[in-house]
Amino acid sequence: MMKQTAPLLIVTLLVAGCGRLGDSAGALNPTRWFGGGGSSARTTTLEPDGGYRSTAPARPGIAQVTGASWQPTSEGRLLIATGMALTKGYWRVALVAETPDPTGRLRPDTDGVLRLRMVAEPPATGDPAAQMPANPAVDTITTAVAIPNATLARLRQVTISGANNAVTLNR
Numbered sequence: 001m002m003k004q005t006a007p008l009l010i011v012t013l014l015v016a017g018c019g020r021l022g023d024s025a026g027a028l029n030p031t032r033w034f035g036g037g038g039s040s041a042r043t044t045t046l047e048p049d050g051g052y053r054s055t056a057p058a059r060p061g062i063a064q065v066t067g068a069s070w071q072p073t074s075e076g077r078l079l080i081a082t083g084m085a086l087t088k089g090y091w092r093v094a095l096v097a098e099t100p101d102p103t104g105r106l107r108p109d110t111d112g113v114l115r116l117r118m119v120a121e122p123p124a125t126g127d128p129a130a131q132m133p134a135n136p137a138v139d140t141i142t143t144a145v146a147i148p149n150a151t152l153a154r155l156r157q158v159t160i161s162g163a164n165n166a167v168t169l170n171r
Helices: 002-018
Strands: 064-073 076-084 091-097 113-121 141-148 157-161 166-170
Touching (some): 064 166
Parallel strands (some): 113 157
Antiparallel strands (some): 064 076, 076 141, 091 113, 157 166
16 A cells, blocks of 8 residues: 555655745746746737838839739739839839738728839949949839739729839739
């Protein structure tokens, strides 16, 4: 009988040594063995690590949007936009939503129009390309964005704007 109660007595003493798991600061508390369990380790703010980012595009709009077209994909459509910058050397071209969405998804407004802005990073100051005007025959800028079927179901029209004009494309 003593052989059966000895392990039970040892376990009972160990658990009793822990006390209340939330208040105990002792070394025998298993919730503190790997650095957890303290109320000071809990996050008291909803702010993400690194703070909030601005959703406004820092890149300027392309000088002129020259066209847009649809290409079918297996999961929706690919929206392809072309444009012209004032000079050579623009890079990191993208289509960004004029009305930013916190989730980063493209969503049409309540009227069924998806409003996008074609933006690009200008060439660095001092770059020789920044001094050369763009040639319409060879310096067109093309970018694309995939639009899934779920978004297409709510979409009636897409408007892509640049710095000086806008192009509208019906669904």
